[in-house]
Amino acid sequence: MIAVRNFTFSYPQAREPALKDIDWVIPDGQFVLVAGPSGSGKSTLLRSLNGLIPHFSGGSLSGNITVDDVDTVLAGPRLLSRIVGFVAQDPEAQAVLDQVEGEIAFALENAAISPTEMRVRVEETLDLLGLTPLRSRSLSTLSGGERQRLAIAAALALRPHILVLDEPTSQLDPQSAEDVLRALVRLNEDLGLTIVLAEHRLERIARYADRLTWLEDGRIVADGPVRTVLAQINAGPPIVQLGRALGWQPLPLTVKEGKSFAEDIPVPQTLEVETSAVPGPPLLEVNGLRFAYNGQQTLRDIDLSIGAGEAVALVGRNGAGKSTLLKCIVGLLRPQSGDIQVSGQSVRNRPVADICRDVGYLPQNPDDLLFAETVIDELRVTLQNHHLPESSADLDSLLRRLKLTGVDASYPRDLSVGQRQRVALGAVTVTRPRLLLLDEPTRGLDAATKASLVAVWRDWLAEGAAILLVTHDVELVAMIADRTIMLSGGEIIAAGTTRDVLTSSPHFAPQIARLFPNSGWITPADVLKHIQP
Amino acid sequence: MTFDARAWLIWLFVGGLMAILTSNPLYLALLLFISRMVEGACAPIDANGWRLPFWRISLAVLVFSTLFNMLMAHVGHTTLFSLPTSWPLVGGPLTLEAAVYGFLSGLRLVTLLSFFLAFNTIVPTHEMAGLTPRALHELGLIMLIAITYVPETMHQFRRIRDAQAIRGHQFDSLRAWRPVIIPLLIAGLERALNLSETMVARGYGSTTQVKTPPRARLLMFAGLLLALGGAIRLAWGGVDGWLIMVIGMLAIVLAYRELSRLFVHTRYRPRRWMLFDTLIALGALLVMFPLLPVPGFDRLSLAFSPYPELGLPPFDLWIGVMFLGLAMPALIVAIYSSGVEASS
Numbered sequence: 001m002i003a004v005r006n007f008t009f010s011y012p013q014a015r016e017p018a019l020k021d022i023d024w025v026i027p028d029g030q031f032v033l034v035a036g037p038s039g040s041g042k043s044t045l046l047r048s049l050n051g052l053i054p055h056f057s058g059g060s061l062s063g064n065i066t067v068d069d070v071d072t073v074l075a076g077p078r079l080l081s082r083i084v085g086f087v088a089q090d091p092e093a094q095a096v097l098d099q100v101e102g103e104i105a106f107a108l109e110n111a112a113i114s115p116t117e118m119r120v121r122v123e124e125t126l127d128l129l130g131l132t133p134l135r136s137r138s139l140s141t142l143s144g145g146e147r148q149r150l151a152i153a154a155a156l157a158l159r160p161h162i163l164v165l166d167e168p169t170s171q172l173d174p175q176s177a178e179d180v181l182r183a184l185v186r187l188n189e190d191l192g193l194t195i196v197l198a199e200h201r202l203e204r205i206a207r208y209a210d211r212l213t214w215l216e217d218g219r220i221v222a223d224g225p226v227r228t229v230l231a232q233i234n235a236g237p238p239i240v241q242l243g244r245a246l247g248w249q250p251l252p253l254t255v256k257e258g259k260s261f262a263e264d265i266p267v268p269q270t271l272e273v274e275t276s277a278v279p280g281p282p283l284l285e286v287n288g289l290r291f292a293y294n295g296q297q298t299l300r301d302i303d304l305s306i307g308a309g310e311a312v313a314l315v316g317r318n319g320a321g322k323s324t325l326l327k328c329i330v331g332l333l334r335p336q337s338g339d340i341q342v343s344g345q346s347v348r349n350r351p352v353a354d355i356c357r358d359v360g361y362l363p364q365n366p367d368d369l370l371f372a373e374t375v376i377d378e379l380r381v382t383l384q385n386h387h388l389p390e391s392s393a394d395l396d397s398l399l400r401r402l403k404l405t406g407v408d409a410s411y412p413r414d415l416s417v418g419q420r421q422r423v424a425l426g427a428v429t430v431t432r433p434r435l436l437l438l439d440e441p442t443r444g445l446d447a448a449t450k451a452s453l454v455a456v457w458r459d460w461l462a463e464g465a466a467i468l469l470v471t472h473d474v475e476l477v478a479m480i481a482d483r484t485i486m487l488s489g490g491e492i493i494a495a496g497t498t499r500d501v502l503t504s505s506p507h508f509a510p511q512i513a514r515l516f517p518n519s520g521w522i523t524p525a526d527v528l529k530h531i532q533p
Numbered sequence: 534m535t536f537d538a539r540a541w542l543i544w545l546f547v548g549g550l551m552a553i554l555t556s557n558p559l560y561l562a563l564l565l566f567i568s569r570m571v572e573g574a575c576a577p578i579d580a581n582g583w584r585l586p587f588w589r590i591s592l593a594v595l596v597f598s599t600l601f602n603m604l605m606a607h608v609g610h611t612t613l614f615s616l617p618t619s620w621p622l623v624g625g626p627l628t629l630e631a632a633v634y635g636f637l638s639g640l641r642l643v644t645l646l647s648f649f650l651a652f653n654t655i656v657p658t659h660e661m662a663g664l665t666p667r668a669l670h671e672l673g674l675i676m677l678i679a680i681t682y683v684p685e686t687m688h689q690f691r692r693i694r695d696a697q698a699i700r701g702h703q704f705d706s707l708r709a710w711r712p713v714i715i716p717l718l719i720a721g722l723e724r725a726l727n728l729s730e731t732m733v734a735r736g737y738g739s740t741t742q743v744k745t746p747p748r749a750r751l752l753m754f755a756g757l758l759l760a761l762g763g764a765i766r767l768a769w770g771g772v773d774g775w776l777i778m779v780i781g782m783l784a785i786v787l788a789y790r791e792l793s794r795l796f797v798h799t800r801y802r803p804r805r806w807m808l809f810d811t812l813i814a815l816g817a818l819l820v821m822f823p824l825l826p827v828p829g830f831d832r833l834s835l836a837f838s839p840y841p842e843l844g845l846p847p848f849d850l851w852i853g854v855m856f857l858g859l860a861m862p863a864l865i866v867a868i869y870s871s872g873v874e875a876s877s
Contacts, residue, residue: 056730081736093727096735098681102659105801107735112797122801140684151731158736332695353701361699368696371715381712385701413719427700 085155145176203237279307366424418449602635756784816861
């Protein structure tokens with residue numbers, strides 16, 4: 001049992017406590033989901049459960065936490081490793097050794113478990129996480145999902161009966177995330193392992209958890225069965241949002257649960273197709289693009305065109321060639337054949353810097369861009385790179401748009417994930433490009449941060465920009481994209497309006513599309529507009 | 534089939550030693566051939582990823598050492614052509630002998646590299662780390678972590694460089710790399726912190742007694758003091774300095790044993806020394822046999838000099854046969870795999 005009593009914790013030199021008066025008891029065998037906006041204290045709370053806080057971070061605290069009657073502050077993380085297994089966000093940063101079996105055995109070797117006992121434990125752990133076929137593989141050959149399952153296996157090798165995971169699926173594509181979550185459910189149901197999991201994407205996990213603890217600003221603001229808590233807070237998967245808006249009781253968590261309510265809502269016989277504004281002249285045109293990497297064809301005969309004011313989403317599994325396409329557009333990769341035109345001008349033989357004056361490309365990891373001392377300097381650096389004049393009025397207006405006004409003099413890396421993402425966005429759009437390429441721009445962001453980014457993009461679209469968005473987040477696609485292109489194995493396998501493409505693919509269909517098949521609805525707003533015009 | 538890392542270490546030692554000892558191109562070529570053959574036979578099949586372009590590097594080394602020696606050493610009887618003597622360093626006759634000597638020095642280096650490369654490709658890194666003595670276990674672990682770190686850092690470097698390029702950044706001077714270096718350093722530090730957090734959360738260090746016992750400290754201190762004292766005594770002409778130094782060394786070994794005992798640690802699937810490993814070690818040691826003062830070997834044939842006039846290098850058949858002992862791993866693998874094929 002985990003018992004947190006009156007726990008308050010402040011990081012060293014922090015003005016405000018990261019956790020305030022937490023009282024929280026978790027009985028054995030429970031599957032607890034910890035959620036809340038970025039910076040609400042989820043990671044801090046999770047790291048307190050195995051003593052990493054305060055042993056690793058320093059800081060001051062009051063109150064106490066006991067796990068199986070062991071005080072976490074007195075025992076420290078090394079001793080607690082036999083009771084609590086811990087898995088962090090990024091699977092790549094958790095690999096100690098370069099081989100699957102060795103990685104699992106690492107904890108056992110250090111605990112001086114006898115070789116015969118160790119063999120048994122490694123076998124059993126490999127089986128539990130379905131890693132047996134990969135046992136002798138090198139870590140560099142594993143996919144993100146496989147690596148994260150390995151991190152879980154390594155954390156379980158010492159046979160802890162509590163497993164604490166800090167956003168373990170935030171860096172994974174939907175399929176890999178599903179594999180990891182399924183493994184966790186099995187551990188919880190078959191072995192009775194207590195699981196404490198922090199996660200943003202509630203739609204993935206809400207149905208599996210017994211309990212939801214909602215944190216805001218370092219405090220627990222709601223705690224209890226998932227359904228009850230979701231009814232109280234202003235967040236949740238689309239189906240919950242719809243259920244809340246329409247007063248469905250009990251609140252459905254899955255499409256299956258929602259079906260009985262959905263039956264009562266008449267679906268329009270003829271699809272009311274919104275006449276979205278006709279896109280302006282094409283800002284991006286790709287014709288017959290082919291690209292091969294190490295002799296392997298990663299893009300084949302890609303044709304696409306995006307007009308001013310249009311947002312197009314590019315979806316597909318990992319390795320489908322989505323990021324490769326973006327890199328070809330900005331000239332980081334040279335295609336074998338085909339033509340790419342930005343604002344009517346071919347990018348062939350143009351230097352990357354030159355192309356990127358007209359194209360704002362936001363790469364997957366915003367931290368790769370940030371190096372300057374202040375937020376405003378980050379924007380200035382880009383202007384200087386392009387030898388463009390800077391006007392403080394323009395910079396101010398961009399900062400205002402990105403809601404960064406108060407932090408313009410802060411060190412960018414001290415900001416929250418969402419703020420860093422916006423600084424990076426500012427750094428690539430300060431040249432006022434009309435074409436925006438966004439690679440997984442909402443990965444690891446909470447719903448509120450996501451919504452604020454979407455608002456910024458909508459403004460830009462209204463002013464005649466064009467957006468090509470690469471994402472795994474189908475709910476985001478449903479929110480913003482006019483058209484969707486689906487890539488598989490380097491080829492376009494489906495293209496059309498977002499409604500048509502998403503509703504025709506079971507794998508990529510948003511929850512609302514699955515709830516109301518053949519309705520053409522993809523967001524809760526679509527449904528609400530129909531029944532409450 | 535795989536062999537014990539310790540057997541491979543003996544193989545590497547003998548192969549490397551012979552490559553350094555002999556300057557005869559025939560023996561060197563034989564050693565080079567054997568080391569390449571053993572790597573081909575014993576390297577794990579799935580060893581994908583980046584590999585050192587051995588032949589390309591070898592060619593560069595050979596060309597460079599040949600040209601360098603030919604231009605610098607103006608001795609030997611067979612003049613190929615001459616450069617004006619007024620040219621500093623390179624001026625004078627360029628001889629065939631100097632070129633051959635340069636080529637042989639390069640060949641030696643290439644052969645040595647070939648043995649190291651074979652060892653590196655064949656022996657998995659975790660087994661290499663297993664060779665580190667127990668008290669130095671942490672050193673081995675750091676090496677292993679570094680090996681996982683390098684490809685990751687390279688990947689990150691490329692990503693950050695691309696990210697800066699798309700902001701219009703141009704890498705035209707050394708200072709211009711700042712936008713890449715800073716994020717790379719910070720990301721590296723963050724990764725190191727995450728890793729140490731992970732290791733602590735997995736109980737790393739929970740069995741190690743952190744405090745060094747006073748006895749080990751005392752022994753280490755006394756050992757160092759005696760070794761130093763002995764060395765000074767020797768320098769002043771005292772013959773008993775040796776004795777003092779040996780006692781000092783003994784004390785250090787005892788301190789080391791004491792420290793090893795502190796470190797409680799087990800190994801997953803510890804490797805047992807098998808008959809095949811003995812065969813490999815014996816095969817390698819066989820190569821050293823001609824070095825002993827035994828009759829029947831033309832030991833002088835190991836050394837070959839093209840100066841003053843180039844002649845044919847000698848070759849002793851029996852020494853050549855002994856060298857084949859280094860091919861033992863390839864032989865065992867060949868016999869084993871043909872046995873497996875026959876049985877299936």
